[in-house]
Amino acid sequence: MLSRVADNLYWFGRYLQRAENTARVVNVHANLLFDLPRKVQFGWEPLIDIFGADNGFNEHYNEYSEANVVRFLMIDARNQGSIVSSLNSAREILRTTRDHVQREVWEKLNDLYFYVQERGETAVTRSKRQEFLSRIIDGIQLIYGMLVSNMSHDVGFQFLRIGTNLEQADMTTRIIDVRSSNLFSTMSVEDLRPFQNIQWMSVLRSLTAYQMYRRHVRIRVTGASVLRFLLQNREFPRSITFCLNHIAFTLPLLPHNRAIERAVDRTRALVHDANLEKLSESGLHEFVDEIQIGLGAVHEAVQNAYFKV
Amino acid sequence: MAIDWQQYRCEEYHDELFQAAALPRAAAKQLTDYLDSLSTADLAERRLAAELAIKVMGVTFTVYSEGRNVDRAWPFDIIPRVIDRREWEKTEAGLKQRVAALNLFIQDLYGDQKIIKDKVFPAEVLADSVNFRPQCKGMTPPNGIWAHICGSDLVRGGDGTIYVLEDNLRVPSGVSYMLENRLVTKRVFPELFETTNILPVDDYPTQLFDMLAAMSPRPGDDPNIVLLTPGIYNSAYFEHCYLAQQMGIELVEGPDLTVGDDDCVYMRTIYGPRRVDVIYRRIDDLFLDPEAFNPDSVLGVKGLMRAWLKGKVALVNAPGAGVADDKVVYTFVPAMIKYYLGEEAILPNVPSFLCMDPKQRKYVIEHLDELVVKPANESGGYGMLIGPRSTKAEREKFRKLIEANPRNYMAQPTLSLSTAPTITDDGIEPRHLDLRPFILSRGDSTYVTTGGLTRVAMVKNSLVVNSSQGGGSKDTWIVDLENDMDPKSLIQIQSQQKKKNGSAA
Numbered sequence: 090m091l092s093r094v095a096d097n098l099y100w101f102g103r104y105l106q107r108a109e110n111t112a113r114v115v116n117v118h119a120n121l122l123f124d125l126p127r128k129v130q131f132g133w134e135p136l137i138d139i140f141g142a143d144n145g146f147n148e149h150y151n152e153y154s155e156a157n158v159v160r161f162l163m164i165d166a167r168n169q170g171s172i173v174s175s176l177n178s179a180r181e182i183l184r185t186t187r188d189h190v191q192r193e194v195w196e197k198l199n200d201l202y203f204y205v206q207e208r209g210e211t212a213v214t215r216s217k218r219q220e221f222l223s224r225i226i227d228g229i230q231l232i233y234g235m236l237v238s239n240m241s242h243d244v245g246f247q248f249l250r251i252g253t254n255l256e257q258a259d260m261t262t263r264i265i266d267v268r269s270s271n272l273f274s275t276m277s278v279e280d281l282r283p284f285q286n287i288q289w290m291s292v293l294r295s296l297t298a299y300q301m302y303r304r305h306v307r308i309r310v311t312g313a314s315v316l317r318f319l320l321q322n323r324e325f326p327r328s329i330t331f332c333l334n335h336i337a338f339t340l341p342l343l344p345h346n347r348a349i350e351r352a353v354d355r356t357r358a359l360v361h362d363a364n365l366e367k368l369s370e371s372g373l374h375e376f377v378d379e380i381q382i383g384l385g386a387v388h389e390a391v392q393n394a395y396f397k398v
Numbered sequence: 399m400a401i402d403w404q405q406y407r408c409e410e411y412h413d414e415l416f417q418a419a420a421l422p423r424a425a426a427k428q429l430t431d432y433l434d435s436l437s438t439a440d441l442a443e444r445r446l447a448a449e450l451a452i453k454v455m456g457v458t459f460t461v462y463s464e465g466r467n468v469d470r471a472w473p474f475d476i477i478p479r480v481i482d483r484r485e486w487e488k489t490e491a492g493l494k495q496r497v498a499a500l501n502l503f504i505q506d507l508y509g510d511q512k513i514i515k516d517k518v519f520p521a522e523v524l525a526d527s528v529n530f531r532p533q534c535k536g537m538t539p540p541n542g543i544w545a546h547i548c549g550s551d552l553v554r555g556g557d558g559t560i561y562v563l564e565d566n567l568r569v570p571s572g573v574s575y576m577l578e579n580r581l582v583t584k585r586v587f588p589e590l591f592e593t594t595n596i597l598p599v600d601d602y603p604t605q606l607f608d609m610l611a612a613m614s615p616r617p618g619d620d621p622n623i624v625l626l627t628p629g630i631y632n633s634a635y636f637e638h639c640y641l642a643q644q645m646g647i648e649l650v651e652g653p654d655l656t657v658g659d660d661d662c663v664y665m666r667t668i669y670g671p672r673r674v675d676v677i678y679r680r681i682d683d684l685f686l687d688p689e690a691f692n693p694d695s696v697l698g699v700k701g702l703m704r705a706w707l708k709g710k711v712a713l714v715n716a717p718g719a720g721v722a723d724d725k726v727v728y729t730f731v732p733a734m735i736k737y738y739l740g741e742e743a744i745l746p747n748v749p750s751f752l753c754m755d756p757k758q759r760k761y762v763i764e765h766l767d768e769l770v771v772k773p774a775n776e777s778g779g780y781g782m783l784i785g786p787r788s789t790k791a792e793r794e795k796f797r798k799l800i801e802a803n804p805r806n807y808m809a810q811p812t813l814s815l816s817t818a819p820t821i822t823d824d825g826i827e828p829r830h831l832d833l834r835p836f837i838l839s840r841g842d843s844t845y846v847t848t849g850g851l852t853r854v855a856m857v858k859n860s861l862v863v864n865s866s867q868g869g870g871s872k873d874t875w876i877v878d879l880e881n882d883m884d885p886k887s888l889i890q891i892q893s894q895q896k897k898k899n900g901s902a903a
Contacts, residue, residue, distance in 0.1 A: 092666040093654050184630050188643050244668065344669050398666040 094186055095248045096396040101182045101190075102252030108175035109229040110260040114139060114295050115162055116222045119215065121291040133158035139267040140170050156213055163221075164209035172225060173209060176202045189245050194235050201228040247339045251391060258332035259384050261319055264295045266377040286310045292319070296327045312369030320360050329380065333357045336387065346394040349387065356383030401433055401441070401826055406819055408828050412558050414479050414818040425482040425877040428594045432587070433477065445821060448476045448586045457578045458636050472575060473870035475820045476586050479831060479852045483597065483878040489552070489560055489835075490846045492745030495735060497548050497837045497844065500565060500722045502738040504544040507721055508534045518737045519730055522754070526805045527727070528775050529568075529720035531683060533690050533703055540613050540712060541841025544719040547606075548837040549573075552850075553748070554816035561748045561813075563832065565731070567715060567723035569680050573602060573836050574637040575871055576851040577644075583873040595878040597848045602836070603644035606678075609840045610645075613712035614675040621675040624650045624665060628681050628697045638680055652681075657701030663711045676712045677702075683717050725808050726752060726774045753800050753807040762809040763800065766793040769809040771800070784861065786812050815861055818872065820854055830855045832863050833874065849874035 118136055134153040137146045142161070145168055150157040164173050180202050183195050204224065212221035240246055289310045293299040302310075302318050305325070322328040337353050340346075359379060368376055403420040415426040422430040436444070449471070457472040481489075506513050507530070513519045524530060549570025551563040580599050584591060607623070614621035627638040629651050642649035648665065655674065656664050664671035679686065685695040690703035705711045721727070729750045732743040751758040751769070762769060771783040783796045800807045817828035835850030852872040853863035863869040 090668050091648055091650060091654050092668055093651065095668045188639050188649060248668075395668040398668070398670055 090244045092396045092398050094189060095245060096392075097182045097186045098189065098245045098248040099252035099391070099396075101179050101186070102249040103256040104175045104179040104182070105229055105232060106253050106256035106260065107170065108172045108179070109226055110257070110264075111140070111162055111170070111172050111175070112222045112225045112229075113297065114264060115159060116219065116226075117291055117295040119218070120294070121287065124287050135267045136162060139263045141263070142168060142170060145169070155215075159218065160213050163212060164205065173202075173205050176205060191235070191239055193239070194232055197228065197232050197235065201225065201232075204228070244343065247342050248395075250339055251336050254332040254335045255384060255388060255391075257327055258329045259381065261296060261327055261329055261332070262377050262380050262384070264292060265316065265319055266374060289315045298325060298327060301325050313365045316363075316365045316369055316373075320363060320365070329360050330357065333360070333387075343395070346390070349390040349394055352383070352386040352390045356380065356387060359383055401436070403430060403434070406826060406828070408817065408819075411814050411828065411830070412554055412556055412816040413828060414481075414554070414816055414831070415477075416819075423480070423482070425875075425879055426480040428877075429478065429480060429590065429875075432590055441821070444586045445476055448474055448582050451582045451585050452578075455578060455581065457575070457582075459575075459633060472578070473856065474579060474582060475829075475854060475856075475870050475872050476583070477819050477821060477826075478583060478587075478873040478875045479818045479833075479854075480875045480877055481849060483876050483880070485560075486849070486876045489745065492562075492743070493548075493550060493835060493837050493846050494844045495739065495741060495744055496550065496562065496565070496731060497545065497839055499731065499735040499738050500548070500567065501542065501544055501839060503734045504716075504719055504722050505538065505542050506738075508537055508718060513734070513737055516737070518733055523726055523730075523805065524721075527721055527724060529683070529718070529724060531718035531721070533707075534716070534718035537707060537716075537718075539706075539716045540615070540709075543613075543839050543841050544716040545722065546609060546613070546714045546716075546839055548839070549834050549850075550837065552745075552833045552835065553813055555748075556814040558816075560745060562731070562745050563748055564725060564728055565723060566834075568682060568720040569634075569715070570834070570836065571634040571637055571680075572834055572851040572853075573847070574640040576836075576847065576849070576874070577602060578640075579851070579871060579873040594875070597876040597878060599848045599874075602847055603641065605838055605845045606641070607645045607647075609838045609845070610676045610678055610712075610714060612840045612842075613714060615709055615712060616675055619675075622665075622673060623647045623676040623678065624655075624674055626650055626652070626655070626677050626679040626681055626699075628652075628685070632680070634680065641678075647678075652695075652697045652699050655699040655702070657699060657705050661701070661705050661708045661710050663699070663702065663705050674711060676714065678714045683720060686713075686717060724774045725772050726754070726805065729808060748810045748813065751809045753804040753809065759800065759804055762807075763797055765809075766796060768812060770812055771796050771807055771809045774806045774808065784812065813861075818852075818854070820856070820870075820872075822856070822858075827858065829858070830861050830863070831872065849876045 114136065118133070132153055133155050136158050137143055137153065140162065146158075146161055149165070149167060150161060161168050162171055165171050166173055166177070168174060176198070180198055183190060183198060187195060208217075208221055212218045236246075236249065286309070289312055290299060292315055293302050293310070296319065298319065302315065305322060306314050306318060308314060318325065319328050321330050323330055323334065325331055333353055333356060337350075337357070340349060340353070363376060403416070403422075406416065406419065408416045408419060415422055415430060417423050433441075452471050452474060459470060459472055503513065507524065514521050514524065545567040547570060549566040549572065551566070552560050553563050554560050576599060590596070610623045611621050623645070624647055625638055625642045627635060627649055629635070632638070638649060650665055654665050656666065656671070658664055658671070663674040663677070665674050681697050684691045685697045687698045687700060687702040688695045689700050691698075702711070702713070703717065706713050706717065729747065729752055732747055735741055735743045751762050753759045753762055762771065765785070766783070767785045767788065769785045771785070773781045783792060785793070815830040815832065817830055819826045820829040822829070831852055831854040833850050833852050836847045838845040852874045854870050854872055855861055855863045855868075856870045857868055860868070
C-alpha cells in the first residue's frame with residue numbers, strides 16, 4: 090500500500106467523522122437552547138469554541154448570532170472545519186483513491202455534497218435546519234455502512250478505521266470540554282437546580298449517547314457518571330476508551346511500530362486513571378487538554394510511521 | 399424496417415460499411431442486415447442502453463474548459479466500424495514495420511547519427527527539434543526500444559487507401575476507451591457476437607503488462623511495475639486508473655517516488671521504501687525530473703533520469719522518444735524504413751509538403767486555401783489551419799507564421815476522410831472517422847491491437863475527431879470472414895428476435 094493512499098484513507102475517515110459530529114453538535118445545541126431559562130446568558134458562541142474556530146470566525150463575522158454561527162459551521166467554505174468543507178475534502182480524496190473505494194460510495198458522497206451545496210442556504214433558518222442536518226447524518230451513516238459491509242477489510246481499511254476513531258475521540262473531548270464548563274455562573278444555586286442536569290444531558294445527546302448511557306448507568310445523570318461513560322466506557326463507540334481500544338486492535342494488522350503503541354497506551358492510561366469525581370468539580374479543562382495532546386501524539390506517530398516514509 | 403439503407407447517402411466519400419447505396423461490404427453485411435431487422439424503437443432502446451452502460455461503468459473523460467475540470471460521459475456511437483481481417487493483417491504488418499524503423503531511428507539519433515551522415519535525414523531538422531533530449535545521448539535502453547507504446551493515427555482516403563496521418567510516441571492515450579467500447583457493444587448487441595466472427599480486443603492489458611515486465615532491469619525477479627500519473631487534473635486520468643487496475647499495478651504520483659543514493663527508484667509505502675523496476679509514465683518528458691528538465695516540475699521525481707541512464711529503472715516510453723513524434727520528422731518515415739530495413743513502406747504517408755524547402759513552401763503559401771497546415775509539435779488537433787474552412791485573416795496569419803518559422807510547419811492536401819453510418823439527431827448519416835491502433839514493442843516481439851480506437855466527428859462534414867473538440871467514438875470490429883459461421887444461423891436468431899418483439903407488442 091502506497092503511503093499516499095494510506096494517508097488519504099486515514100483523512101477520508103477523519104473528514105467524514107468530522108462532518109457528522111459537526112452536524113450532531115449543531116442540531117443538539119438548538120434543542121438545548123429551547124430548554125434553558127431565559128435569564129441564562131448563553132448563546133451560540135460555545136459552538137465556535139468546541140471547534141476551536143474563534144480566529145476563523147472573527148475574521149469573517151462580528152457577532153455570535155445564531156445565523157452567523159450556523160452558517161459558519163454548516164456551509165461556509167472559508168471555514169476548513171465546516172460541514173461543506175469536510176465533505177468537499179472527503180470528496181477530493183475519493184477522486185484520487187477511486188481505485189480503492191467502491192464506486193457506490195463515490196456516488197453517495199457526491200449526492201450528499203451537492204445536497205449540502207443546494208440546500209445549505211435555506212437550512213440557516215431554524216425551520217429547515219433539523220431536516221437538513223438529519224439528512225447529512227443519515228447520508229454519512231449510509232456511507233459508513235457501505236464501507237464497513239462492502240469494502241475489503243484490508244490494510245487500507247485499517248487506516249480508514251484509525252482516522253475515524255481518532256477523529257471521534259477528538260470530537261468527544263471537544264464536546265466534553267465546552268459543554269461541561271460552567272454555563273450557569275450567572276445564576277444562584279437555587280435558580281440553577283432545575284437545569285443542572287440539562288447541560289450534562291446535552292453532552293450525551295451531542296454524542297447520541299443518552300439512550301446508551303441510560304442502559305449502562307441506570308442512575309440519574311450526574312457530571313461524574315457522564316464523564317465516566319464518555320471517557321471510560323468500553324462498549325459505547327463514541328467513548329474515548331472505545332476509540333483508543335479500536336485503534337489498538339487495528340495496530341497488529343499493520344507493519345509493527347512501537348511509537349504508535351506507546352502513544353496509544355499512554356493516552357489510554359491517562360483516561361483510565363482519571364479521578365472523575367474530582368474532575369467533575371474542577372480541572373476538567375486542563376485534563377481534556379492532556380487527552381488532546383495524547384491524541385495528537387497518536388496522530389503524529391501514525392504519520393511518522395506510515396505516511397512520511 | 400426502421401433503417402432504410404437506400405436513404406443512406408454514402409457516395410460522396412469512401413464509406414467503411416457500404417460500397418454503394420444499400421450495398422454493404424462483405425465484412426459488414428451481417429451487421430447491416432441485423433440493424434435492418436431492428437425497429438426504430440429497438441434502435442432507440444439500444445442507444446439508451448449504451449448511454450446507461452457508459453454512465454454505470456463510469457467511462458469518462460475530463461475537459462478543462464467551462465472554468466473547471468468536468469468529468470463528461472464518453473461520447474459513443476453504437477454502430478460499429480467494421481474492417482475485414484485480410485485488410486487488417488496488411489495494416490498490422492505495416493504498423494510493425496513502421497514502429498521498428500522508428501525505434502531504430504531514435505536509437506541512431508541518440509547514438510552515431512548515421513542517418514544524418516548518410517544524408518538521408520537533414521541535420522537541420524534535428525537541430526530545431528523541440529523533442530530531442532541531449533540528456534539521452536549515448537544511451538541504449540533495454541533491447542534498444544525507445545517507443546514501447548505507439549499510437550498511430552490512420553485515415554482512409556477517397557480511393558480507399560489507408561494512410562498513416564501521424565505517430566504518437568510520447569504518451570499516446572485512448573486505449574482504455576477501445577476496451578470499454580467493446581464492453582458496451584457486447585451489452586448492446588449481444589446477438590451479433592454469437593453470429594459474426596469478431597476478433598477480441600481484451601488481450602491488451604495482459605500484453606501491456608508482459609511488455610512492461612520484459613523491460614525490468616532485474617530479470618527473473620517479480621518486477622515491481624507502476625503507472626506514473628500527473629494526477630486527477632489530467633484529461634486522461636480515467637485511463638490511468640483503468641489501466642493500473644486492469645494490470646493490478648500501483649497508480650503513483652511523483653511525490654510517491656524517490657531516487658536513493660544507490661540511484662535506484664523507490665516508492666513510499668507503509669512498509670517502508672520498495673524498489674521500483676519499471677515505470678509506465680504518463681507524464682511528458684519535461685516534467686519527469688526537475689533535476690534534468692523543468693526545475694519547477696512538481697509532477698516528476700528528482701533524480702529519475704539519473705536512475706534511468708544508469709539502467710536501474712525502465713521508463714516506458716523512454717525519455718526522448720518524442721523526437722520522432724514530430725510532423726516534419728513524420729515525412730521522413732518512408733525513407734527511414736528503406737534506410738534501416740531495406741524495405742518499401744507497406745502503409746503510405748499522407749503526401750506532405752515541407753515548409754522548410756523553399757519550393758514546397760512557395761506552393762503551400764500559394765495554396766493555403768486547399769491545404770491543411772500543421773505545426774510540427776502540437777497534438778490534439780490544436781494549432782492547425784484547415785484551408786478550405788479558413789477565413790482570409792486566418793490564412794494570412796498562417797502565412798506569417800510559416801515564413802517566420804518554416805521548419806515548424808508542414809502541409810497536406812485536405813483528405814476526404816472515409817465515413818461510416820452514425821446515429822444522429824436526424825437519423826443515420828455518414829460521419830468522418832479515423833482509427834488509432836496501439837503498437838507494443840519489446841524488442842523480441844511486437845503486438846498490435848486488434849483494430850484500435852475509432853474516433854468519429856459527430857458534427858456533419860467535420861473532420862475533427864478529438865474528444866476534447868466534440869468527437870465521439872465507435873467500437874472497431876476486425877471481422878474474420880474465412881472462419882465464419884453458417885449465415886443461416888443468423889437468420890434463425892433474427893427470426894427469433896422478431897417473434898419475441900411480436901409477442902411483446
